[in-house]
Amino acid sequence: MITLRPALADDLPYIMELEERFNAQGYVLRDSLETHRERLASPDARYFIGLRDRVPAGFVILRGFAGLHRSVEVKRLAAADPGQGIGREMLRLAVGAAFAHPDTHRVWLDVYPENERARRAYRALGFVEEGLLRECEFDGQRLRSLVIMSILAREYRG
Numbered sequence: 070m071i072t073l074r075p076a077l078a079d080d081l082p083y084i085m086e087l088e089e090r091f092n093a094q095g096y097v098l099r100d101s102l103e104t105h106r107e108r109l110a111s112p113d114a115r116y117f118i119g120l121r122d123r124v125p126a127g128f129v130i131l132r133g134f135a136g137l138h139r140s141v142e143v144k145r146l147a148a149a150d151p152g153q154g155i156g157r158e159m160l161r162l163a164v165g166a167a168f169a170h171p172d173t174h175r176v177w178l179d180v181y182p183e184n185e186r187a188r189r190a191y192r193a194l195g196f197v198e199e200g201l202l203r204e205c206e207f208d209g210q211r212l213r214s215l216v217i218m219s220i221l222a223r224e225y226r227g
């Protein structure tokens with residue numbers, strides 16, 4: 070059984086370890102400890118640890134709660150054991166938490182086009198592909214594109 074709990078500052082080393090692992094595999098970017106500390110303390114963001122039978126199994130970071138646009142971004146998501154449905158379930162719970170906030174109208178994320186596992190998980194949860202930001206990110210070696218995906222409140226509730 071997968072549950073989410075709010076992350077604490079003590080969880081940042083765990084989050085950064087997963088970021089480092091999946092950054093090396095080309096799936097996610099990563100942030101410095103300082104950036105994480107600032108974001109964690111901000112009312113704009115929510116950090117969650119995914120628990121499987123009460124043991125940490127990944128993390129989800131949402132942000133955008135303090136913005137004008139009622140649009141919440143899934144800033145980062147990683148399951149420690151990909152391909153087991155755990156990340157998908159963590160995201161399902163995080164989307165529920167985002168839409169539990171009465172102002173939230175849209176939940177969105179970006180994903181590298183070649184991350185087929187992630188795109189399948191997001192589509193299965195009702196996220197719609199909106200388009201491709203072509204060669205928008207330079208990682209120091211190559212230019213990468215990003216697919217934008219979202220789910221609207223009426224789609225989530227419908």
Ligand SMILES: CC(C)(COP(=O)(O)OP(=O)(O)OC[C@H]1O[C@@H](n2cnc3c(N)ncnc32)[C@H](O)[C@@H]1OP(=O)(O)O)[C@@H](O)C(=O)NCCC(=O)NCCS
Pocket residue numbers: 091096097146147148149150151152153154155156157158179180181184185186187189190193
């Ligand atoms: C992306 C992620 C959150 C998806 O969550 P997940 O629980 O692992 O996803 P699932 O196990 O439900 O798999 C999703 C789909 O991909 C398929 N899949 C599993 N492994 C796969 C692989 N290596 N390649 C392609 N598809 C794969 C699954 O069969 C499933 O297909 P289905 O929809 O037909 O059932 C998780 O894999 C993860 O954290 N990956 C590493 C970091 C990352 O990519 N983060 C997201 C960045 S946008």
